Amino acid sequence: MSKGAELKSEDLAGLFKGLLENKVVDCLVLPRRAGEGGKNVSYILVRDASKIDSAGAGTAAGVSASAVFAPSFSVNAANILKGWTIGEKVGLVAKPCEIRAAVELVKLKQMDKESVLLVSADCSGAFTNQDYAANADEIGDWLEAGPGGAKAEELKGKGVAVREACEICENRLADEAGADIALVRANGGDGDGGKVVVAGLTERGVEALSALELPLEEKDIERAGEKAKIAEAARKKRESLPTASSVQELEEFLRDCIVCKNCRDLCPVCYCKECFFEQPLGNPVGGDLLNLAALRGAVGVPTNQLMYHLTRVYHVSATCVGCGACEDACPKDIPLTRFYPVVTAKVQEIFNYTPGKEVEEPIPFTAYEEEELEEKLR
Amino acid sequence: MGEEVREKEEFEPKIVGFTCNWCTYAAADLAGTSRKKYPPNSRIIRLMCSGRLDPMFVLKVLLNGADGAFFSGCHPGECHYIKGNFYARRRIAALRTILKQFGLDNRFKSYWISASEGEKFAKTMKELSEEIKKLGPNPLRGEIL
Numbered sequence: 173m174s175k176g177a178e179l180k181s182e183d184l185a186g187l188f189k190g191l192l193e194n195k196v197v198d199c200l201v202l203p204r205r206a207g208e209g210g211k212n213v214s215y216i217l218v219r220d221a222s223k224i225d226s227a228g229a230g231t232a233a234g235v236s237a238s239a240v241f242a243p244s245f246s247v248n249a250a251n252i253l254k255g256w257t258i259g260e261k262v263g264l265v266a267k268p269c270e271i272r273a274a275v276e277l278v279k280l281k282q283m284d285k286e287s288v289l290l291v292s293a294d295c296s297g298a299f300t301n302q303d304y305a306a307n308a309d310e311i312g313d314w315l316e317a318g319p320g321g322a323k324a325e326e327l328k329g330k331g332v333a334v335r336e337a338c339e340i341c342e343n344r345l346a347d348e349a350g351a352d353i354a355l356v357r358a359n360g361g362d363g364d365g366g367k368v369v370v371a372g373l374t375e376r377g378v379e380a381l382s383a384l385e386l387p388l389e390e391k392d393i394e395r396a397g398e399k400a401k402i403a404e405a406a407r408k409k410r411e412s413l414p415t416a417s418s419v420q421e422l423e424e425f426l427r428d429c430i431v432c433k434n435c436r437d438l439c440p441v442c443y444c445k446e447c448f449f450e451q452p453l454g455n456p457v458g459g460d461l462l463n464l465a466a467l468r469g470a471v472g473v474p475t476n477q478l479m480y481h482l483t484r485v486y487h488v489s490a491t492c493v494g495c496g497a498c499e500d501a502c503p504k505d506i507p508l509t510r511f512y513p514v515v516t517a518k519v520q521e522i523f524n525y526t527p528g529k530e531v532e533e534p535i536p537f538t539a540y541e542e543e544e545l546e547e548k549l550r
Numbered sequence: 551m552g553e554e555v556r557e558k559e560e561f562e563p564k565i566v567g568f569t570c571n572w573c574t575y576a577a578a579d580l581a582g583t584s585r586k587k588y589p590p591n592s593r594i595i596r597l598m599c600s601g602r603l604d605p606m607f608v609l610k611v612l613l614n615g616a617d618g619a620f621f622s623g624c625h626p627g628e629c630h631y632i633k634g635n636f637y638a639r640r641r642i643a644a645l646r647t648i649l650k651q652f653g654l655d656n657r658f659k660s661y662w663i664s665a666s667e668g669e670k671f672a673k674t675m676k677e678l679s680e681e682i683k684k685l686g687p688n689p690l691r692g693e694i695l
Contacts, residue, residue, distance in 0.1 A: 418653045419690060448606070467614075470694045482609050482648065489644050515651055519644045537644070540636035542627060548643040549660045 174347070175378045176371030176391035178358060181237035184368055185224050188235060188265065190384040192221040197263035197289050197380075201249055203239045210234070211308035213244040213301060215252065237368060238313040240265060240293045241357060244304035245335060248497040250274040250283075250440040257287040264288060267295040269341060269495040271349035272528020273440035276491040279535050282443045289380060292351035297324070297338035300500055307332050314357070336509040337496020340410035342403040343526065347393055350531045352377030356393045369393060415514050422478065425511065428504040429477045435498035435508055436484060441491040441527075449480055485515050490536045491527045492516035522548055563617035563682040565592040568607060570600045572630035573664045574622035580668030581675075588672040589679040592620070600624065601634030605645040608658055612649075615691035618682040622661040622674075635662075656685060 179187065191197050199219045206212045216235075218224055225234035249266040250273035264274060271292040277283040296315035298304070304311060307327065315324050315334070324334055338344075346354035352374045358367035370386065371393050372378030381388060416422040433449060436442045448454040456464055456475060465471045494513030502508055520526065522545070523536035569575045575596045581588065597603060600623025611619050621642060629635045642660050649655040659678060663671050 416652065422652055468692070468694065472694050479609060479613050482613075482652075483606050486605050486609070486645060486648055489648065515648055518651065519647045522643055522647055523640070537637065537640055540633065540640055542636065545639055545643045548646060549639065 173390045173392055173394075174354070174371040174373060175381070175388045176354075176356075176369050176393065177381065177386040177388055178391070179368050179370055179386075181366040181368050184237045184240060184355070185235045187370060187384065187386075188218075188263075189221040189224050191263055191289075191380065192218065192224075194383045196261075196383050198260040200263040200265065201252060202235050202265045203242065203249075204235045205239045205242070207305065209308070210239075212305045213239055213242045214246050215249055217252075237366065240355060241296070241314050242304065243296050243298040243311060243315045243334070244301045245298040245338070245496070245500065246301040247438060247500075248273055248440040248493075248495045250277055251438060251497070253277075253283060253288065254440065254443060255282050255445075257284045259284075259287060261287050261289060263291060265291040265293065265355075267298070268292050268343055268346060268349040268351075269295070269493045269528075270440070271351045272343065272493040273495060275350040275528040275531055276441050276493065276535070277443065278531060279538075280441070280443060280491070285531065289353070289376065290349070290351040291353040291355060292346045292349040293355040294346045294357045295338075295341075295344045297334045297341065297344065299332065299334060303332055335496050335499070336413070336507065337494055337499060337513060340406050340413065340509070340513060341494055342406040343529070344402055345395060345399055347371070347373055348399065348529065350529055353380065354393060410514060410517065413510050413514060415510050419478070422481075422511075426477045426481055426506065428506055429481070430504060431474045431476055431480055432503060433480075434501040434503060435512075438497045438501035439484075439488065440495065440497065441488050441493065442484065444487075448483065449476070454480075454483075481511065485512055488512065489516045489519035490523065490525060492520075493527050561683060561687060563591050563679065563687070564615075565618040565620065565678060565682060566611040566616045567592045567594045567620045567622065568597055568600075568603050569594055569621075570623040570630075570635070571596055571598050573624035573628070574661070574671065576665035577663045577667050577671040580665065581672040582668075584668050586668055586672035588675040591618075591679045591682070592675055599629065599631050599634035600638040601629075601631065603638055603641070605641055608645060608649075612654055612657060612688065613690060615688050615693075616657075617685070617688045617691070618657045618659070618678065620659040620661065620678060622663050622671075625662040625664055628664065657682065657688065 201215055201217050203213055204216050249270040271290045274290055278285045346356050354371045354373050356369040358369045369391050371391050372381045416425045452460050492512055496509050498512055499508040525536050603621055608619050623635045626635055646655050649658055661674055
């Protein structure tokens with residue numbers, strides 16, 4: 173049970189205004205509808221509450237339930253807040269995968285826990301934002317929860333598919349991320365006219381909601397059955413994805429990679445300021461490249477695809493939230509979802525760790541048990 | 551003797567080892583001073599602690615064509631720096647999980663060998679060398695990556 177209140181979905185914009193007006197947060201990062209007919213969903217960083225256009229609720233431009241719950245993914249919003257939250261309190265309203273990435277960034281000390289208020293919203297799985305914008309009328313504001321919803325299947329037949337990363341995502345409900353506040357869709361209705369339960373998951377979350385003078389009561393947002401169903405289907409889907417099982421296959425998979433490192437830049441949990449692959453050893457140019465060619469006789473250029481991706485998958489092995497931002501970022505359309513989330517899930521499994529679920533749970537590489545894992549070493 | 555068989559017999563694997571200064575490196579030293587014989591296939595790189603092992607080192611040597619790689623440190627609980635090998639163990643477990651996905655895990659081994667176990671070190675190197683010989687050369691050797 174969590175402390176929460178039920179709102180009409182058109183009142184959601186008012187909730188966000190309230191957070192700013194009551195100084196619960198100094199600014200808010202929010203999804204909003206923009207572009208022609210409000211079909212494009214992207215983020216804004218708001219300081220002035222009057223800029224939150226509640227009049228635009230519905231499918232028009234503006235901040236509304238239909239923007240918050242829209243099945244559209246542009247960037248991982250945690251990436252926007254990475255490395256600069258200082259002092260001022262920033263609220264982040266985003267999908268569970270984005271909030272989970274933010275939680276990992278808190279653990280990695282790339283985000284200050286006291287300066288962020290994390291608000292996670294139920295997700296139904298998402299299309300890339302360009303797919304969504306192009307088909308917004310057909311897709312609507314919300315997909316049926318869980319995979320294999322009729323609408324999603326129908327669209328798939330037309331070649332507009334939910335992102336693979338979303339299909340293999342096991343944590344799509346708001347309270348599965350380590351957020352302060354969860355936005356839960358209380359009924360299956362689309363957009364306006366629907367009900368949203370706002371629930372405080374942490375002490376800070378409940379405090380924030382109390383400051384808004386919402387009538388808080390005990391709310392049951394557990395939904396264990398639905399979670400189990402989503403997780404089961406996602407696991408099945410993940411296991412059925414074709415994944416390289418030898419170095420040769422991996423080489424083939426990465427054949428088109430131009431080592432632009434966009435996947436790193438857009439990855440919320442890849443955070444090093446001085447990436448190894450920007451340094452001479454990791455990014456051979458000029459003389460380094462000639463030396464390498466002398467060593468091997470010949471060297472493929474651009475070089476280092478295997479080393480780059482294998483190292484990166486190790487670096488994010490504990491913290492990858494499987495948001496699929498890497499795949500969206502790839503200019504060569506390499507289906508990186510079949511690599512990063514699939515491989516990292518295996519690592520997370522041996523540590524029994526779900527990134528971003530619990531703020532207090534340490535990242536596996538920063539902790540240890542005295543007796544463990546011996547069977548995994550040989 | 552057929553050409554093929556001879557070639558197989560002549561294959562001498564290159565194995566890169568990452569060992570801890572306080573235990574396994576000393577064990578290798580002990581194996582030497584007590585004149586234990588073991589195959590000369592391994593090239594040892596001394597680390598101050600097994601916790602210094604960046605899994606990237608292992609990826610690098612394997613992708614650059616080493617036939618095998620191993621890591622060896624103090625027994626868990628006996629680290630010179632108290633807990634370095636506990637952290638190393640988690641990293642190695644993660645690395646091996648990734649290597650396993652791509653069929654490279656049989657070329658990377660990990661051991662705990664203390665400073666007094668010169669005999670064990672020699673025996674381990676012998677077994678490792680034989681095992682890698684059986685696997686044959688690293689298919690990535692000489693490949694244009």
